[in-house]
Amino acid sequence: MSSGAAVGVRAEKLSHRYGRRATGVDGLAFAFDGHGTVAVTGPNGSGKSTLLRIIAGLLRPTEGATTVIVDGRECPAARRRDFLGLATPELSFYEEFSAMENLAFAAEARRLAAPRRAADAALAVVGLAARAGDRVAAYSSGMKQRLRLAFALLHEPPLLLLDEPGSHLDEAGRDAVREVVAHQAARGLVLLATNDPREIQLAERRIELRGHGLGDPA
Amino acid sequence: MPNAASSSAATVWAILRKECRSEWRTRYGLNAAVLFAVTSLTAVTFSAGRMPDRPDLLAALLWITLLFAALASMSHAFVREMESRTLLLLRLVASPTEIALGKLLFNIAFLLVVEAITVPLFLVLTGAPPVRLTQFLTILGLGTLSLAASSTLVGAVIAQTRSRGALFAGVSLPLLLPVLASGVAGTRAQWDGMPILADVRLLAAYAVALLGVSLLLYDHLWED
Numbered sequence: 001m002s003s004g005a006a007v008g009v010r011a012e013k014l015s016h017r018y019g020r021r022a023t024g025v026d027g028l029a030f031a032f033d034g035h036g037t038v039a040v041t042g043p044n045g046s047g048k049s050t051l052l053r054i055i056a057g058l059l060r061p062t063e064g065a066t067t068v069i070v071d072g073r074e075c076p077a078a079r080r081r082d083f084l085g086l087a088t089p090e091l092s093f094y095e096e097f098s099a100m101e102n103l104a105f106a107a108e109a110r111r112l113a114a115p116r117r118a119a120d121a122a123l124a125v126v127g128l129a130a131r132a133g134d135r136v137a138a139y140s141s142g143m144k145q146r147l148r149l150a151f152a153l154l155h156e157p158p159l160l161l162l163d164e165p166g167s168h169l170d171e172a173g174r175d176a177v178r179e180v181v182a183h184q185a186a187r188g189l190v191l192l193a194t195n196d197p198r199e200i201q202l203a204e205r206r207i208e209l210r211g212h213g214l215g216d217p218a
Numbered sequence: 219m220p221n222a223a224s225s226s227a228a229t230v231w232a233i234l235r236k237e238c239r240s241e242w243r244t245r246y247g248l249n250a251a252v253l254f255a256v257t258s259l260t261a262v263t264f265s266a267g268r269m270p271d272r273p274d275l276l277a278a279l280l281w282i283t284l285l286f287a288a289l290a291s292m293s294h295a296f297v298r299e300m301e302s303r304t305l306l307l308l309r310l311v312a313s314p315t316e317i318a319l320g321k322l323l324f325n326i327a328f329l330l331v332v333e334a335i336t337v338p339l340f341l342v343l344t345g346a347p348p349v350r351l352t353q354f355l356t357i358l359g360l361g362t363l364s365l366a367a368s369s370t371l372v373g374a375v376i377a378q379t380r381s382r383g384a385l386f387a388g389v390s391l392p393l394l395l396p397v398l399a400s401g402v403a404g405t406r407a408q409w410d411g412m413p414i415l416a417d418v419r420l421l422a423a424y425a426v427a428l429l430g431v432s433l434l435l436y437d438h439l440w441e442d
Contacts, residue, residue: 056310058306058309058310078313078437081309081310081311086310088306090303090306091303091306091307091310092302092303092304092306092307093304093307094236094240094302094304094307095302096240096243096244097239097240097243101239102307105232105235105236106307106310106311108228108229108232108235109229109232109233109236109308109311109312109316110229110311111225111228111229151307151310
């Protein structure tokens with residue numbers, strides 16, 4: 001859909017609070033353009049997932065703004081979903097459907113030209129092709145995590161937001177994550193929220209959220 | 219490149235198909251709705267017998283049966299997405315308006331299936347007098363549209379609240395009262411041989427107003 005598009009992500013004076021509690025996203029400012037991988041690190045509760053949700057257009061920040069630029073044009077928050085893929089532990093699938101049915105539905109809703117082919121390709125990338133027909137209810141935690149990655153890759157977005165992508169994964173799964181990140185970094189941008197040293201090593205740039213009002217780009 | 223309207227239509231269609239497939243697999247709502255309708259109609263018929271000369275009671279009984287049979291299930295359209303944590307998936311592939319329109323179309327289809335089973339059963343069990351088909355179907359159709367629109371709107375609004383079940387009943391009641399009142403009055407009028415135009419107008423205006431408000435509101439839902 002948006003394969004190979006030039007993408008940039010920017011934040012200005014970005015802050016977010018849940019009630020009175022501030023996350024580490026407080027006065028955050030950054031600008032990343034071009035290809036590559038950016039690690040978003042910080043202690044639990046520092047706002048890593050919150051930052052990804054704000055960039056995805058799912059959460060309105062308390063203050064400040066984020067901008068996603070695709071091919072030189074600013075992408076409105078309501079259309080960002082077309083240009084980004086998000087894999088987060090909060091993402092669940094329809095358990096009464098198979099992995100293939102879940103992804104085929106997502107591809108149809110995203111208006112992809114060949115939904116089943118796109119689903120097939122995404123499932124193959126994460127090593128789930130052989131279990132594509134199994135209902136998600138029968139999937140293990142690791143298989144569901146692979147399915148989240150496949151969901152994020154489905155429409156080949158130029159911007160990939162991965163929240164703890166290696167959680168629940170075995171070594172083969174972690175290899176798949178490394179391959180996905182390397183492939184995406186060559187054609188777009190990856191934001192990787194993690195505290196896993198092996199995943200941090202995949203990034204050449206880093207945003208460190210220090211929690212409780214100390215967040216700023218490293 | 220397809221235009222925005224046809225793109226949205228494709229997304230709404232995908233959501234509608236997903237809803238239908240999910241209901242077919244789980245029978246989450248249909249079994250409960252039909253069971254409620256059959257049980258309540260059977261109980262009333264055993265207790266009160268056939269009542270062909272009481273169109274006032276028949277009209278009320280028909281709409282109460284439809285209302286509760288449908289609402290018990292339709293209220294779950296968004297609640298299920300919240301409880302199974304799949305709303306995020308939907309939000310990542312469709313706009314709130316597209317999601318809500320897909321749900322609305324499913325709720326209309328769901329109500330039509332429930333009515334296709336319930337209404338003939340109702341007419342037979344209660345010994346209702348013959349209906350004036352055009353008038354009866356007009357009232358039923360507009361009532362169905364209003365019921366589906368209001369339950370979809372309320373379901374969407376309360377989806378992220380904590381006491382969803384209690385809120386659904388509380389918020390739905392004032393929205394549904396005009397539908398119920400006009401539906402009952404119009405159904406009774408067609409049995410009594412009276413004009414139904416006033417009730418049709420009210421139901422149609424209410425359905426249009428509900429749909430208009432819904433379309434204005436949906437894109438502002440779920441902004442955390």
